[in-house]
Amino acid sequence: MAKGMLHFTKAGNVHTGDVHKMPDGSIHTGKTHTKSSKPVMHFKDLPPAAKNRAGQRMAVMLAKK
Secondary structure, eight states, rough: TTTTEEEETTTTTTSSOOOEEEEEEEESSSOOOTTOOOBBBGGGGHOOOHHHHHHHHHHHHHOOO
């Protein structure tokens, strides 16, 4: 996986923790798979409404730096 690439929940929240890739190619939270692992995705794969939320959150994050 690309180092430093942002991952997002389906709601558009940034996930900053560890991730792992499943055999089907999907990306999930956590270093290894557990019952509590949740799917995450890249910005380009988010639904339109989630892209708007993610974009707004990223703008706020960048403004704080």
